[in-house]
Amino acid sequence: MCAYLFVHFKEKRTPDGEQVYFGISRNGFDWESVNQEKPVLWSYYGDKGVRDHTIIRTKTGEFVILATDLSLSYGMLNQYQGSWETISRHGSKSLALWRSQDLINWEPQEMIPLGNEHFGCLWAPDIIYDQHNEDYIVHWSSAHADNNFGPKAIYYARTKDFRDFSEPNILYKKEDSGVIDSAMYEENGLYYLFVKSEGHPANIILLRSDHITGPFEKIEAFDHGMGELETGVYEAPTATKLADNRWALFLDFYGTKDAAGHGYIPFLADSLASGEFTRADTNFSFPYGFKHGTILAITDEEFERLQHYQKQPSEY
Template sequence: MATAAVVVTGSTAASAANTAYVFAYFTETPNMSGANYGLHLAVSRDGLNWSPLNQNNPVVTPTAGTRGLRDPFILRKQDGTFVVLATDLNGTNFGENNQYLHVWDSTNLTSFTGYRRVRMHGLNTHTWAPTAFWDAARGQYGIVYSANNGSDVLMVNYTSDFRTVSTNQVYFSPGFPVLDGDVVVDGSTFYLYYKNLSTGLLYGARSSSGAANSYTTYTSGLRQGNAIEAPLLVKNNEGNGWRLWGDSFSPVNNDFYAWSSSNVGGNSWAALNQRDFTPPLNAKHGSIVGISSAEYDALVSRWGLPNWVRLKSSNFPDRFVRHADNAGRLDTYPMEPFQDQMWRMVPGLADSAGVSFQSVNYPDRYLRHSDYAIRLDPNDNTATFRADATFYRVAGLADASWSSFRSYNFPDRYLRHANYLLRIDPLSASSSASDRQDATFRITP
């Protein structure tokens, strides 16, 4: 990539040709069956709906320290290449202090080189949730992370090469404990979003210099759900808006919430409806960076898109189609076993122009209707089973950009949920708005 095309804006560093995004994260699930502390990547064209790469397996895993990571952060450097930083922690032993960060270099995120651990300080404390930004006045990068020097603060070290770093110093200590800073430079303004541990809310601060302890908080506190942390500030590739993400941090709750604003310098964040975005499956505390179309294509070519899908409800967007005790259901995400919501959408068993839903974790079983109720049953290869398990995908009855599924052998009936159970019922364009929403789903990885 030509370095002249690169415009660095902190954690959303992007080139002028950026048309897509990449998301770095680790994974956890409610009972930790899906926990993996390697570097995961997902891609998106719109920055809202994400497709995990490498079948949601890690693309690289640390080989030193704890041999695991949390909180991966991707920065596009001044030369157009990337650096990846991450917390050195394998699991959830948050009492385990560590003075190091994991670091990799990468040209375009299709391979990772130069793996090392960089010592950030000599304190008996943690080194969590790194973020990094270009400080033009210094001619160096700042690496900001959470630590404790008697109080929870944000520390900073400066570097030119992400190998040798300056002595650590306190970067943000506003008089109350803070966690999870994200720094973004936009024009001549430095924005720092963080969690106030006293209130449990996310706030935004800003500075004209980016110097240590020069920030002034300018937003009201933000929270969605029961708890939130890990603010992630992203400038849209189109340059006409911003998004702020927050992680629920509990694997038993919704993993991410999001806000949008047309003016990052204002105090006007609007919560996004969960039907407007779908984070990567099982993703936790990550980072997002803009990429070009060529970089998007290279990532997909190298790591591959999912060979499975999920079905997200239109009117209950925190719920996904899953099987449980062989019944088709609509349940809240996240769930266990997490594979119960994963399907291979294959050519229809009765008509290849239609579709059938093959279970990922029970591949001999398919969704089918029986007495109009949806079940997960083994394929006995009878004509009746093939017909019951075949649907025609059509424009969503409640939203034409989503999908509805018409029964092959009962063509006036559609797949829908009722009291969170799946069935097929007669529906049409004249059905009630609620019924049409019950039969509308987003196909997403």
């Protein structure tokens, strides 16, 4: 794999922002938009908007996108009465899903009901392949009736085909605060889990485990590097391994009232094991504010196909 795809949404006040956007890069540093900065996919079901995208290339070669089923543009002033608490407790119990064989032609949107009446809204899905079980772990954050829909935890379900899923279980729960926005990666047989901690510290933390479903322990060296960041303004960690074997970690900065000022800040590390990430703004460029997404390694052929892709209005 020689190039990268960033699947994300835009922080806009209009419904077109909460859809599926693509950005591409040859090297993971310099990014350009796909489809002239317009959505590649549009959500017509559930809340009719999607956020917090993730994508995976399955072992059969199929591409799968999952996303939070939520539109603030339509819903915040409508069914949610301007309340994040109402969204957290009464938001969608499903995730939006799309499938493709080539990143260009996508099957119709599906809604995957992973939650039940005991769950609040299902936020920010992520996917990792479990080599030992030969299946996929989909993990997300939710409030739950167990603590009266208080601080959120990370839950997961298993699937082999993204059609049938196991019952949800807890992946990680932090005793002194809620956690959201999980992203997991494997390095040398160990599993590394980035999450946004909502307190103690109110920042991104990095956890490690011998097993894909935990238990996880915190990597203190990562806290030292993140300690220089302003708390409470970063979320949605996503990472990718670069061609030179370094890891690039992207944190979504939302510490501005200007929606156009939102976007990812990059950090670099020699390994996940070290936990030592260094901010690297000057090394990266983005055409606009990417919002809460996931990076996938793609081939040069896939890059060129996406680079020339344009979707006509009649195709939505």
